[in-house]
Amino acid sequence: MVSLHGYLVLAAFLFGLGLYGALARTNAIRILMAIELMLNAVNINLVAFAQYLTPGLVTGAVFAVFVITVAAAEAAVGLAIVLLVARQRGVIEVDKINLMKW
Amino acid sequence: MFGIPEPWWSVIRAVVWALFIIIFLAVNAIVAVWLERKVSGRIQRRIGPQRVGRPIGWAQTIADVFKLLVKEDVRAEATDKWVFLLAPAIPFAAITLMFLVVPWGKNLIPLNLNIGLLFVVAVTSFEVLGLFMAGWGSNNKWALLGAMRTAAAMISYELPMVLAILAVGMTAGSLNMNDVVNAQSRVPFILIQPVAFLIYYIASLAEANRTPFDFTEAESELVAGANIEYSGLRWAFFFLAEYGSLVGTSAIAATLFLGGWRGPILPGPVWFLIKTYLLVYVAMWIRWTLPRVRIDQLLDFGWKFLLPLALADIAVTGIVLALL
Amino acid sequence: MNWQLVTFYILGLVILYAAYRVVTSAVITHAALWLAVALVGVAGIYLQLQAEFLAIIQVLIYVGAIVTIIIFAIMLSPLREIKTEEKDRRGGATRMGRAVASVEWGLAPVAAGLLFALGMTWAYSRQAWPVGSVPPGLITEPLGKSLMTTYLLPFEVASVLLLVAMVGAIVLAIRGQK
Amino acid sequence: MKVADIGKAAVNIAKGLGVTFGEQLKKPITNFYPDTPATVKDGYRGVPVLVQLPTGEFTCTACMACVRACPIGIIQLDTVMVDRKRAMDEFRLEVGRCLQCNLCVESCNFDALVMAPEFELASYTREPLVLYKNDLAKLYAKYFWPKEGEEHHFPARVTSKHHAPGAGTGTPRGPRAAKIAQTGVTLTPGGGGGEPAGKTPVGASVPAESAREATGTTRPQDTGAQKAGEGA
Numbered sequence: 041m042v043s044l045h046g047y048l049v050l051a052a053f054l055f056g057l058g059l060y061g062a063l064a065r066t067n068a069i070r071i072l073m074a075i076e077l078m079l080n081a082v083n084i085n086l087v088a089f090a091q092y093l094t095p096g097l098v099t100g101a102v103f104a105v106f107v108i109t110v111a112a113a114e115a116a117v118g119l120a121i122v123l124l125v126a127r128q129r130g131v132i133e134v135d136k137i138n139l140m141k142w
Numbered sequence: 143m144f145g146i147p148e149p150w151w152s153v154i155r156a157v158v159w160a161l162f163i164i165i166f167l168a169v170n171a172i173v174a175v176w177l178e179r180k181v182s183g184r185i186q187r188r189i190g191p192q193r194v195g196r197p198i199g200w201a202q203t204i205a206d207v208f209k210l211l212v213k214e215d216v217r218a219e220a221t222d223k224w225v226f227l228l229a230p231a232i233p234f235a236a237i238t239l240m241f242l243v244v245p246w247g248k249n250l251i252p253l254n255l256n257i258g259l260l261f262v263v264a265v266t267s268f269e270v271l272g273l274f275m276a277g278w279g280s281n282n283k284w285a286l287l288g289a290m291r292t293a294a295a296m297i298s299y300e301l302p303m304v305l306a307i308l309a310v311g312m313t314a315g316s317l318n319m320n321d322v323v324n325a326q327s328r329v330p331f332i333l334i335q336p337v338a339f340l341i342y343y344i345a346s347l348a349e350a351n352r353t354p355f356d357f358t359e360a361e362s363e364l365v366a367g368a369n370i371e372y373s374g375l376r377w378a379f380f381f382l383a384e385y386g387s388l389v390g391t392s393a394i395a396a397t398l399f400l401g402g403w404r405g406p407i408l409p410g411p412v413w414f415l416i417k418t419y420l421l422v423y424v425a426m427w428i429r430w431t432l433p434r435v436r437i438d439q440l441l442d443f444g445w446k447f448l449l450p451l452a453l454a455d456i457a458v459t460g461i462v463l464a465l466l
Numbered sequence: 467m468n469w470q471l472v473t474f475y476i477l478g479l480v481i482l483y484a485a486y487r488v489v490t491s492a493v494i495t496h497a498a499l500w501l502a503v504a505l506v507g508v509a510g511i512y513l514q515l516q517a518e519f520l521a522i523i524q525v526l527i528y529v530g531a532i533v534t535i536i537i538f539a540i541m542l543s544p545l546r547e548i549k550t551e552e553k554d555r556r557g558g559a560t561r562m563g564r565a566v567a568s569v570e571w572g573l574a575p576v577a578a579g580l581l582f583a584l585g586m587t588w589a590y591s592r593q594a595w596p597v598g599s600v601p602p603g604l605i606t607e608p609l610g611k612s613l614m615t616t617y618l619l620p621f622e623v624a625s626v627l628l629l630v631a632m633v634g635a636i637v638l639a640i641r642g643q644k
Numbered sequence: 645m646k647v648a649d650i651g652k653a654a655v656n657i658a659k660g661l662g663v664t665f666g667e668q669l670k671k672p673i674t675n676f677y678p679d680t681p682a683t684v685k686d687g688y689r690g691v692p693v694l695v696q697l698p699t700g701e702f703t704c705t706a707c708m709a710c711v712r713a714c715p716i717g718i719i720q721l722d723t724v725m726v727d728r729k730r731a732m733d734e735f736r737l738e739v740g741r742c743l744q745c746n747l748c749v750e751s752c753n754f755d756a757l758v759m760a761p762e763f764e765l766a767s768y769t770r771e772p773l774v775l776y777k778n779d780l781a782k783l784y785a786k787y788f789w790p791k792e793g794e795e796h797h798f799p800a801r802v803t804s805k806h807h808a809p810g811a812g813t814g815t816p817r818g819p820r821a822a823k824i825a826q827t828g829v830t831l832t833p834g835g836g837g838g839e840p841a842g843k844t845p846v847g848a849s850v851p852a853e854s855a856r857e858a859t860g861t862t863r864p865q866d867t868g869a870q871k872a873g874e875g876a
Contacts, residue, residue, distance in 0.1 A: 042474045047511070048590055049583050050478045054485055054504075056582025060575045061489035069539055070494055073501050076532065077485050080508045083520075091515045091605075093595065098608045101517055102617050105609070108520075108527050109624040113631035115532045119539040120638040126543035184668040225499065256606050257519060264522045267530025271502055274537055278495055290541055297534060431664040432657065447650070 047088035055081035066133040068122045072115065079111045159252040163241045167234075171385040172203045174422060179203075181426040210381075213374035218281070221371065226279030230369075230376045232272025233383035239265040240390045245319050247403045247410025258319035259311050262394055263304050266349060269387065270296045273368045276380070280371035288367025291437050295355055298444035299348035305452035306342035309335055309459045310398045323402035330401040337455045339399045341448055343421075346391035348444070351384060353429040355440055392421035474514060481507035482579070489575045494540055502533045519606040682763075689744040690762040694735055695755065696781035698789065704756040706732040713751035716741055737780060739765055740773035760787040 054077060061074030083104045090100025126132045146154070176191070176199070183190030195201030217226060242265075243258035245251040255261050270293045277289020311317045313334055314325040325331075332339045348355040369380040396402060396417035403410030405417075435443070484504035491497045505528040512521035613621050675682055684690075692710075695703045706723045718741050724733035749757045760783045767773060775783075 042470055042514070044595055045587070045590060046474060046478075047515070049587055050481065050511070052586035053482055053579045053583040055586075056579035057482070057485040057489055057575055059582065060578035064574065065489065067494060069536060069543070070488075070497055073488055073497060073536060076501065076528070077488060077504065080505065080528075083524075084508060084511055087512060087515050087517050087520060091517070096608070098605050098612055101520055101605050101609050102612055102620075104517075104520055105523065105613065106620060106624050108523060109628060112527050112532060113627050115535055116635045117631050117638070119535055120635040123539055123542055124638050132543055181668070184672070185664045187667055187670055187672050187674075189672040189674050222493075222496075225496070255518070256604060257522060260519075260522050260526070264526035264530065267526055267534075268502070270534055271499070271529065271537075274534075275499065286541075290538075293534060293538070297531075300530070427661065427664060431660045 044088055044092040047084055051081040051084040051088070054078075054084070066135045068125070068132045068134050068137075069119070071134065072118050072122070076111060076115070079107055083107050156252075159242075160238075163238055163252065166241070167238065167382060167386045167389075170389045171382045172207060174385045174389060175203045175206070175381075176200065177419075177423070178426050178429075181423065182430045185427070185430045207378070210374055210378040215374040215376060216371075218371060220281045222279040222281060224279075225275045226371070227376075229272050229275035229279055230372065230379035230383070232275065233269045234272075234379050234386065236265050236269040236272070237383050237386035237390050241393070243319050244390075244393050244397060245323055245402055246414055250403070250410065251320060254318070254320060257317045259307050259317040259322070259398075263300070263307060266387075266390075267300060269349075269383070272383070276368040276372070280368075282371050284366075285368050285370045288370070292351060292368060295348050295351075295437070295440055295444070298441050299345040299355075299448070302341050302444065302448040302452040303345035303349060305449070305456055306335075306338040306345065307398065309338040309452070309456050310342075312456070312459050312463060319397060319402075322398060323404060326401040326404060330399060330404075332399040335399070335455070335459070337451065338459075339395070341452050341455065342395055342399070343424075344448065345444075346395060347425060347428065348440070350387040350391050350425070352388060352425050354432040354435045356429075356434060388425055389418060389422055392425065393418045395421050470514065473510075477507050477510045477514070480504075481511070486575055486579075490572065495537070498533060498536045498540060501536070502529050505529050505533065516604055518604050519609055684761050684763060688761045688763070689746055689759045691739050691742065691760050691765070691775070691780070691783060692737065692746075692748050692757045693760040693762075693784040693787075694777055694780040695758060695788075696784055702732060702756065702777065702781070703754055704732045704735065705754050706730045707753065709751045709753060710748035710757055713747045715745060715747060716743060718742060719748060732777070735777035735780065737775045738773060739775055740770055758784070758788070760784060762787070 058074045058077030058081060061077065062071050065071055065074065086100040086104045086107070088100075090098060090103075094100070122132055125137055129137060131137065179199075179202070180190040182188075191199030191202035193199060193202075194205050217223070240262055242253045243251065243255050243261050273289050273292050273296075277286045277292075280286070310322060310331055313331060314322040316322060316325070322331075369377055372380060393414070396414065400417045400421075402417070403414040405413035408416075481504050484500045484507060487500040488497045488504060491500060505524060509521040509524040509528075512518075512524060697703065706721060708721055711717075711719045711721050718738040720734075720736040721732060722734040722736075723730045725731070744759075746759060749759055762783050765773060
């Protein structure tokens with residue numbers, strides 16, 4: 041049997057990787073991907089907690105559904121913005137997109 | 143059962159089903175290609191293959207399979223190695239998984255998932271990834287263009303397809319494939335949900351990349367689309383997936399709208415195969431009748447016509463169900 | 467032999483390696499494909515947690531939609547930028563050696579993940595959680611019921627959010643076309 | 645997109661599907677070509693062949709008219725002096741490049757070239773597609789020599805309403821042509837043309853007998869093609 045801690049440690053490691061990616065990388069698309077990784081880590085945590093601590097109640101899983109929904113929305117809008125910036129500035133490195141107004 | 147302990151029994155069951163599905167897909171590709179040649183021949187007033195395996199040419203596709211097996215597996219130098227090599231497996235895997243929830247008869251279902259319909263939608267959705275990998279990995283502009291077009295078409299048509307399936311789920315009151323079939327014991331859903339059937343069928347043609355929506359192949363404009371750089375066995379896998387996808391979407395349509403394995407006299411699997419291949423035949427008939435549509439027309443049609451229609455269908459279904 | 471444990475370890479290793487490659491692979495398309503692998507792995511974890519519905523939703527939305535959108539975005543943004551993106555590190559005998567040699571692209575992500583995991587483990591260890599096992603039942607039905615009763619309002623808000631996001635994305639795309 | 649358009653499109657698609665479905669019910673019109681002999685239409689121009697009488701004599705006078713007439717120059721004619729007259733020694737025709745334009749036949753003043761409706765010339769290399777005078781004579785024999793119990797007048801010529809109207813019926817011009825016309829023998833095959841009468845032209849290495857034997861074996865298989873060739 042896998043204990044709750046197994047899932048938690050996996051999620052923490054995943055979150056750490058995602059966090060590093062989001063902070064250390066400059067490509068906007070890759071940052072979005074790293075954020076997806078972090079959201080997934082959070083989801084694992086939510087579902088694991090829900091299943092182990094409150095068996096029968098699905099609050100955590102419901103929250104995970106909402107997280108997935110928000111992630112979808114975030115990806116759509118985020119990538120639209122990235123595309124727009126890439127079209128107008130010709131770069132998708134966030135450290136080069138430091139002007140809010142051109 | 144048979145003195146075998148329970149966990150091992152389920153393992154054996156899983157292996158048998160997996161082998162069965164894979165063999166079925168392989169045989170189906172052979173039969174469907176043969177059927178396609180025959181149907182296209184008859185439509186053009188030819189007779190199709192007849193020499194290898196006289197008098198109906200039944201061995202022609204088998205000979206073709208052997209040809210593909212002994213062909214050289216070419217990989218160009220500039221390809222993205224692993225992406226290129228792994229790409230053919232993904233569409234095939236998606237199709238194989240799709241058959242996991244298709245009922246063949248009473249209690250004859252590989253995996254009786256509670257949310258079988260959703261499972262079908264989920265696994266078909268990553269077929270796109272394989273095509274995209276093929277397009278990117280080939281490092282060839284035609285392949286990439288073909289892959290992008292296909293991906294765009296598949297994404298656009300997945301939504302109407304999901305909504306049509308949802309309408310069926312609403313009517314049946316369940317997302318379980320067995321329940322859907324049982325709900326059609328009196329009337330098949332094609333009579334209750336004709337609009338959903340039409341939407342599903344059109345979308346499934348696009349999903350299976352059949353003419354008039356065949357942007358994976360599109361020989362006349364994209365040479366061969368995403369799989370242009372492939373040869374031999376890897377190409378055969380794409381081919382297998384293409385025909386598997388055709389028969390898979392037809393099988394789902396037969397299950398959802400034509401009553402699946404239900405039918406008088408004949409046993410369930412026979413009815414299931416008859417209905418499935420009827421729909422496969424219709425797809426072929428359509429293919430050899432209609433020309434390929436332009437990509438922008440295709441997207442327009444999907445987003446501006448099929449999607450609103452599917453939404454309206456769902457709304458009407460909901461209202462009717464609430465009133466009943 | 468504890469099959470569940472073995473499955474968990476395999477899935478965990480796949481997820482972590484894929485995530486590592488998402489952060490470090492030089493070609494961004496590969497990163498997107500590794501992301502798909504990681505997300506499928508997470509779906510496997512959900513299955514192990516008896517959250518069958520979530521696993522399917524994960525595959526459907528993450529792999530089917532989000533990864534595809536990301537790939538589209540990669541393909542639609544100027545290709546030149548993507549290929550030269552973030553300096554391809556040449557030199558070093560092997561890829562492994564190269565990865566280890568360049569701290570930022572090799573060791574640092576692992577170190578960050580490990581550090582975070584250790585910190586969280588320390589935090590978790592202060593709590594005494596019951597080690598009970600996952601209930602055998604699937605969560606699909608209670609999940610659907612609670613989405614339609616207790617959490618109806620958040621559910622509707624999420625729908626509105628999706629709608630707004632869709633409209634926003636379309637508006638952005640249209641403005642970009644000019 | 646108007647509703648009426650959608651309706652129209654649906655009707656049109658249904659119509660198209662109806663057409664293709666109807667086609668499926670009709671009988672196929674496939675030719676089983678290698679299994680059953682194929683037929684060519686009247687007036688099909690195949691290969692220009694040299695007229696060779698059953699006596700083994702070529703009616704060609706080596707006037708070079710066909711060589712000059714050929715627009716792509718695939719005809720080569722070697723001459724030799726016989727009795728202080730120019731005669732044909734060898735005749736080469738590269739069928740692979742032939743346009744089937746019929747100009748060589750039309751230019752021939754002695755009706756020594758005719759079009760034989762031969763179409764089974766496919767080969768793996770180019771060499772078999774260069775036909776020499778004996779090959780051409782064989783083809784002539786295959787299509788124009790009389791069959792069993794048939795009376796025939798030489799030189800035979802494709803007389804089709806589709807091309808070369810009146811050709812073959814016209815009188816050959818020139819004294820020598822007249823002479824050849826006189827030698828045109830009426831014969832029944834099997835009875836044999838017998839010995840090569842008169843002097844054999846130099847280079848006619850294949851006597852009429854062997855040429856007939858060679859063609860005699862192929863004749864029954866190609867009844868269809870032969871019929872088409874002789875149909876007119």
